Amino acid sequence: PVSSSLYGSRFLTGRLGGSITHRCFYTPTPANKHERKYWCKMAASGVCYTIISSSSHALSEYRGRVALGDAPQDGTFTVTMAGLRSSDAGTYRCGIGSTNDGLYVSLNLTVLPDATMARPTQLIRGELHGSVTVLCPSGDTQGDKKRFWCKVGRSSCALIASSDGYVDRRHQGRILITPQESSGAFRVLINALKKEDSGLYLCGTQGLRGQDSPQEVVLQVATASTIPRRPKFFSGTVGGSLSFQCHHDPKGTYEKKYVCRWEGGSCPVLLDDEGFVLESYKGRIQISSSDPERGTYAVVLRQLREEDAGWYWCGASSGHAELTAPLKLLIHKG
Template identity: 85%
Template sequence: PVSSSLFGSRFLAGELGGSITHQCFYSPTPANKHGRKYWCKVAANGLCYTIVSSGSPAWGEHRGRVALGDAPQNGSFAVTMTGLRSSDAGTYRCGIGSTNGGLYVSLNLTVRAEATVARPTQLIRGERHGSVTVLCPSGDTHGDQKRFWCKVGRSSCALIASSNGYVDRRYQGRILITPQESSGAFRVLINDLKKEDSGLYLCGTQGPRGRDSEQEVVLQMATASALPRRPKFLSGTVGGSLSFQCPHDPEGTYEKKYVCRWRGGSCPVLLDDEGFVLGPYEGRMRMSGGAERGTYAVVLRRLREEDAGWYWCGARSGHTELTASLKLLIHKG
């Protein structure tokens, strides 16, 4: 059966006489790191015949054309096929195990006279309770196209968030798709990461003619995390005040630290460390050094009922942002 700890593209396209490289990403557990890696082709009888595996070179018509390289420290292995023939088209599996029926992911290879080369899959590593930034390139600079982020399943890509405000209920308060930059690129920010966030994703833009310039992304969650679990909810009373700690990397250098209000997939900035405070928060919200190393503190005074909701802390460094989310619950006095 397909396991959630092995990920890779589901479709590959190559040119006659050309080459393809396919990457398989796996959870870097000791068993996976030291296990046999294999690449097999599914035959008409349903059996998957080994083409190449770690420790044994390709044989038959694939001899000298197919190679497998394992990088256990990265949790990935790559299969390269050269001198592509039309007979190479078909269904393949990349997997781990002593047999070809254990841990694997299936993919379909098409071989054409001409094929466009897909972007290489982007590997992002995350830790439980932490955050990640995904950079999604785009060939389209027209702002009227919908930006999306979806998770690849067995037969479709389940939409998680899009720039029209849709956010899947499991991601409420913890995902943000940023506006497009002048290049057409945009970023997907996710925080409060969970073990089940591991997987293969697609991001890109979607216009009237369908999806455009898709990017495959593998999110690989660390098997162990040194990050502390932070409170998700904080309660306050109307007229009272509350404070919360925002995490950042004490070794990092940041251009900006900020607090924003998350609503329906957008997050307008309320406060930053350059002195900006949004009108309704003037005199009520401020930022200061944190009580512990690697944090900064945010204080919100004279609480109002409408202050209830999701807030994000952010620290920006280049294209990368370290973010954390928190939901405020406001009670009447």
């Protein structure tokens, strides 16, 4: 039986005479890998007529201008339609199954005389309890627009985090939108990944005149994880001290390992393994021991204060990617 989830873009725009390429992402279970993949177009009668599938040739009027390619090892299949006509506009389904009513995603194709090409959808894979780094290209190099990350639902995109400090309740302590680089690009860091984080997202910038063309991102969280569930809560007493362990991949190479204080969607670094300590924490925080072979280092925070309570991240930088994990400190009065 076909199982689990299927993701793909909900809207496509193509240029008259041009072509579109649409990617459908599915969970690469053995059943899904071998099942029929299809691309069909909805008729007014409510029937979805197969245009092409992995088990049949293209419908005669589309022959020579439509192709379907399946990459089961990646959990994706791609449909390309060329020589677009205005009559190609309409509602399509990309799906998996022996009929056209099984597992599918519906999308609308608009065909315009002069359309700009959208960026291809990014596929990001993460592991349960692990972390991911999403690179969001942006046309905005001024840096004065709001950066956002939202999850696409049936009718709208639910805001999860934005650069003005908003973070939705379910993502407290586990998402961060970085400042923009000179190119206008920024990154979204998400950790403590859950199965329900899988889905289709948009990231981009939003000015007074609305959104610039956002980047579509499909996040797939693999449930077979090598990352153990680690303690997230640590408690201490005012005036006392507490210690916690940070973990990273012992086989990985990292330019920097650090601890930062997460608050309202930003995370200023408190200390790193190159000797930096934030001025207001000098004499109170240090890396007490490090075991690179096991991929761990211990951090001690002394002279605890009530205001130390809250979220912290352990981080390790590797190129554009950040390996991060959250923890929360609970501080009791003596």
